[in-house]
Amino acid sequence: MTVNEDFIRDKALKLLENLFGSDIPLPVDLRIVSKAVNAYVYCAEMPVDVSGFVYPPDGDVDKFLIGVNSAKSRTHQHFTVAHEIWHIINEGYGRMITLSSVINAVANTSYNLRRFERQANIFASELLMPSFLIKYFVEKGLINLPDLCKSFGVSAHVMEIRLFKELGYSKNYFYS
Numbered sequence: 001m002t003v004n005e006d007f008i009r010d011k012a013l014k015l016l017e018n019l020f021g022s023d024i025p026l027p028v029d030l031r032i033v034s035k036a037v038n039a040y041v042y043c044a045e046m047p048v049d050v051s052g053f054v055y056p057p058d059g060d061v062d063k064f065l066i067g068v069n070s071a072k073s074r075t076h077q078h079f080t081v082a083h084e085i086w087h088i089i090n091e092g093y094g095r096m097i098t099l100s101s102v103i104n105a106v107a108n109t110s111y112n113l114r115r116f117e118r119q120a121n122i123f124a125s126e127l128l129m130p131s132f133l134i135k136y137f138v139e140k141g142l143i144n145l146p147d148l149c150k151s152f153g154v155s156a157h158v159m160e161i162r163l164f165k166e167l168g169y170s171k172n173y174f175y176s
């Protein structure tokens with residue numbers, strides 16, 4: 001099966017719909033999403049270039065541990081958990097032991113791993129900032145960037161990528 005961007009985004013939206021219906025809590029409650037994929041999340045000290053990882057403890061492929069770097073910001077950790085959830089639900093890769101860094105995995109890994117990391121970031125972006133909810137906020141004129149970041153539980157950097165690169169909004173609209 002080809003895993004293209006639309007497929008990944010659709011997976012994220014369907015997961016939200018299944019778990020929350022039309023009443024999605026913001027920021028998205030990742031405790032509920034993690035539970036739904038049988039993952040337990042914990043914070044731990046990690047090397048600075050590692051955001052987090054996911055693995056099946058004791059080789060049990062139906063239960064997962066998601067570790068997040070305790071030194072990172074809450075928004076960074078939130079994104080990392082969403083990122084790791086993709087590795088769990090993306091069959092074929094989620095069943096492998098993975099050690100990944102959201103930010104730095106790109107630099108020195110194989111083409112396949114880079115591709116999987118990019119997929120996980122696309123998924124996390126849609127899961128935490130669903131396109132239809134962003135649209136709803138923007139149409140209501142709720143376009144103050146710090147407020148948007150707070151509502152969706154993401155960093156300014158991640159929100160800017162979402163708004164300007166992925167959803168194609170004009171920067172002028174938000175910074176005027």
Ligand SMILES: [Zn+2]
Nearest residue numbers: 100101117120
């Ligand atoms: Zn990853």
